[in-house]
Amino acid sequence: MKTIQYLIIASLLCFTAQPLTVYAAESDDSEFNYIMKQVTDKIHVIFGPLELPDSKNHGFRNNVIIVTTSKGIVLMDPGGSAWAGEMVASKIKETFDMPIAAVFDSHAHGDHWLGNEGIKRHYPNAVIYGHPNMKARLEGNDGPFWLETINRITENTADGKHVVAPDKIVNDGDVITVGDTNFRIIHTGKAHTDNDIMIEIVGENALFTGDVVRNRFLGIMEDDSSFKGNIAAIDKIAAMKFEYYIPGHGSVGAVGMALAYKSYLASLRDAVKELYDEGMSDYEMKPQVITALSDFNSWTGFELRLGAHISRVYLEIEKDEFE
Numbered sequence: 511m512k513t514i515q516y517l518i519i520a521s522l523l524c525f526t527a528q529p530l531t532v533y534a535a536e537s538d539d540s541e542f543n544y545i546m547k548q549v550t551d552k553i554h555v556i557f558g559p560l561e562l563p564d565s566k567n568h569g570f571r572n573n574v575i576i577v578t579t580s581k582g583i584v585l586m587d588p589g590g591s592a593w594a595g596e597m598v599a600s601k602i603k604e605t606f607d608m609p610i611a612a613v614f615d616s617h618a619h620g621d622h623w624l625g626n627e628g629i630k631r632h633y634p635n636a637v638i639y640g641h642p643n644m645k646a647r648l649e650g651n652d653g654p655f656w657l658e659t660i661n662r663i664t665e666n667t668a669d670g671k672h673v674v675a676p677d678k679i680v681n682d683g684d685v686i687t688v689g690d691t692n693f694r695i696i697h698t699g700k701a702h703t704d705n706d707i708m709i710e711i712v713g714e715n716a717l718f719t720g721d722v723v724r725n726r727f728l729g730i731m732e733d734d735s736s737f738k739g740n741i742a743a744i745d746k747i748a749a750m751k752f753e754y755y756i757p758g759h760g761s762v763g764a765v766g767m768a769l770a771y772k773s774y775l776a777s778l779r780d781a782v783k784e785l786y787d788e789g790m791s792d793y794e795m796k797p798q799v800i801t802a803l804s805d806f807n808s809w810t811g812f813e814l815r816l817g818a819h820i821s822r823v824y825l826e827i828e829k830d831e832f833e
């Protein structure tokens with residue numbers, strides 16, 4: 511009997527010592543009613559599904575971070591469509607007795623900022639922050655491109671009417687204070703994009719990484735990305751040793767989760783460099799790269815994204831050689 515009790519206590523202790531695995535994406539029914547989960551005292555996350563945007567998920571697929579402060583809610587990445595922004599706004603209304611004071615957009619990919627529009631419909635006074643390059647991209651061609659794309663691939667269930675770009679810009683080292691909570695901005699130059707911001711929630715031992723880190727998930731890397739820069743960015747934030755790394759997609763993890771994503775980027779770069787040096791073209795090397803990266807082949811998006819990632823890394827290596 512005692513042994514059983516010990517076993518139960520031991521398994522409970524084990525569970526509390528490793529709480530990070532519980533934060534997976536979940537919806538409680540087929541209506542895609544996404545569940546909000548608490549990570550720390552002040553931080554909740556609505557985990558986005560990992561599927562591609564479609565008419566069923568209305569374009570929602572990223573992690574939405576909700577921080578409660580004494581002066582209202584601070585959101586990070588309000589969702590990938592106006593529909594998602596409205597869904598997030600209503601959940602916040604149901605759960606917390608306070609308005610949305612501010613929003614941080616981690617970068618210019620549509621799955622992270624198209625929700626701005628839905629938030630502003632409910633909270634027009636919420637102040638939206640982003641990197642200067644991000645604001646410029648949204649006010650240039652990228653904003654309309656993402657809006658048109660999400661409406662098309664969701665058969666207009668994304669409900670997007672217009673581009674809502676950040677109201678204010680933030681840069682590396684800036685600290686934004688909302689009530690009793692400080693938010694420290696980290697930008698390390700080109701990484702996942704040329705406009706990433708990561709946000710430390712000061713006092714909570716937590717960092718929201720945007721897509722600089724994705725947990726067992728591979729998504730797009732565009733022509734403003736740098737695999738080398740992304741690796742350096744992860745080295746920097748890993749050295750800061752936060753307890754919670756909250757990625758743009760996938761579950762919350764400890765530093766090992768961030769380093770696993772770095773390991774994917776570094777292994778890919780090494781494999782492509784070796785075959786590049788042997789004179790192979792990017793499409794010729796794909797089967798060998800797949801073998802070299804077998805540790806990562808169970809990650810969501812591996813088959814879909816690897817070819818494009820190889821081409822990006824190939825161009826990056828080629829460019830390095832001629833600089």
Ligand SMILES: [Zn+2]
Binds near residue numbers: 617619721729730
């Ligand atoms: Zn992205």
Ligand SMILES: [Zn+2]
Binds near residue numbers: 621758
């Ligand atoms: Zn993303």
